[in-house]
Amino acid sequence: MSKLEQFLRSRFAAALAAVLVGFAVSAVVLAAAGFNPIASFAALFNGAFGKPKYIANVIIKATPILLTGVSVSFAFKTGLFNIGAEGQYILGTVLATIVGVKLNLPMPLQVPIVLLSGILGGAALGAFVGWLKAHFGIHEVITSIMCNWISFYLCNYVVMSDTFHKPNSTSALPVSPSSYTMILGNWKKSEAGTEFLAGIPWLREILLKTDLNYGFIIGILVAILISFVLTRTKLGYELRAVGFNRDAARFSGISVEKNIVLSMLIAGGICGLAGALTITGISPHTITLLAAMESYGFNGMSVAFIAACSPIGCIPSSILFASLIYGGMTVQQVMGAPSDIINIMIGTIVFFTALPGITPLLANMVARRRKERENIRVSKDGTPLPEKEV
């Protein structure tokens, strides 16, 4: 195998080429719409990485889609398509808000309880979908899409209920401050904090102007944990076995029903955690009346498929996706491009990033040409060369 061929067959090349092609095609789209693509991309990267606080915001925006991405990846590895990530996420935000508003315990108790209620909300919804699939054979795509709407309207119901509605607003009451998970949340606003931060402008910007929180760290831990469970434990083996071939799994003594429910329960729980972390981590620390799905779950599906459904791969792909979304706002601001064009641009980049098959095709072409050359050499020498592995 030649060096070029080897390089083309690596996944590094695949990702690199995909991103390059994505940008090239979206450059054409931008140019066709009358916007300078070079200036647009400059605005995009400047908007996502131009300042320390922008990077912090990218990380904040990556947190929920990292977790929903891990959830979708996990379910996919076990043979299930969790299109209900959106609804499980919403239910996570709703339950975290309900518990966070009603309880006001010391922080070391409050934060775990609020997060746990979010996890329970998502897990319950996921398990319900899994149960319908396991016992009645109803496809999880259908039931979980329906559950998305149930969560959606439940959220709006809770926002407008007398107990939780914040008067003269479109949102519910915010959760008790003891539920907050921002990094140095109290210290940064204290006198000592502001004094200390005055000396370090970049840190001051990050801490005071963004809601940088522990969510992304938790997200990374969850991604590692899920990857470990899938590949290194008996549970993961069983779950994947059910995903690969249900009949074979049943034949070898694995309970298919139990594992389908369990898989959706875990997937739902991860989405619920994503929702709860949004409530505890970023302002306004509450749920608001939804006019349309906020797409945290659907973006998680993109994140998962960019990462080829590897839970660990979701970490970089969520950062990529979040930087496109967040940087895209700057393209609008600087270039005056309408949201539709920005969305087409993001969509094009993601579309090609999720196409890993381009470079292996190129590698095949290189291989074919080399073979042709070798054939010619054989005929010149008159002696056949030993066949090489391609």
Next chain:
Amino acid sequence: MIDTKMTRRAFVGTMGTAAALTLAACGGGSSSTDDGAAADGGEATADANVKIEMVTDTGGVNDQSFNQLAWAGMQQLSADNGWEVSYIESKQDADYMTNLDKAVDDGSALVWGIGFAMGEAVNTAAEQNPDVQFALIDGTNDNGSANLTGVLFKAQEPSFAVGYIAARMSTAGKVGFVGGMTSETIQAFEYGFYAGIEYANKEQGTAVTYVGQYAESFGDAAKGKSIAQKMIADGCDVLYHAAGGTGVGMLEACNEAGVWSIGVDQDQAVLFPEYETIITSALKKVDEAVVNVSNGIIDGSIAGGDNIVLGAAEDAVGIAPTHDLLPDDIYQAALDVLDKIKSGEIVVPETKDALDAFVAAL
């Protein structure tokens, strides 16, 4: 864990590409331009360096309502004064803070937040950035920041005028109101509307009654339609709404049933020519407010730190110029009513209690 390693490398590759492209872009000499100001950049030089930006709420800049009107005002500022203007659309509530932050970073002298959903975020941003002026449509300066101007509209005043029209146009003697979400802002529309009906009843010796219902949503056209159909079935023959996208469903229901409807915020007869029964609209001239308040803040005549309440006296509210479906005498009478509001002869109630007092005093 080979998978993992590869993906991480793939990520480094991605970022490398990103960096390379950024460099390429810088080399190409990118300059931030703006579609609104670009055309006028040449002619107006006096204030050419003034930059103002606006952040929309989740409705987006083409919401056919206040966001769109605000952007129209911004574009007019760009045309008149040669200012650089631009906007950022918020897709989620979580975007408000980060978008306001970006508008500040861009060197804006004034940042507008549009819509009362943004109130809290704009108040926080004003505290964080004392050097930048902020202004807020449909929201108030809650914390006394010296650099924040809240802009409110006396929505009850144009509602009063269209209530007067509704009462005069109703032959069945019953009219309806469809509200978005129950809040003081929307109730001002409702009570102003009822007061206008009562005023017409007194003047004309009629006994037009009214019903009101809230959809608890600004974006649910289907719900607006079903509420309107119910009201029409109950005998209402003129309907008014203050319900954003929900109200569009009401306009549709009225069109289908052939009963009169009244639009809100913009001249909705022009906006929705497919609905042929829109007799008038209660206007909230957000565009003019953006122009006037921006000019005031930039030239220093508005210092910031206060709330500005705009009404008929400031010409910031009114009724739509389109009146093809209205008899001339009713249209003229409605304009006279507006003049009386302007002069202070009529003080329009905006709460339930004020409405009751108003009716009692008629």
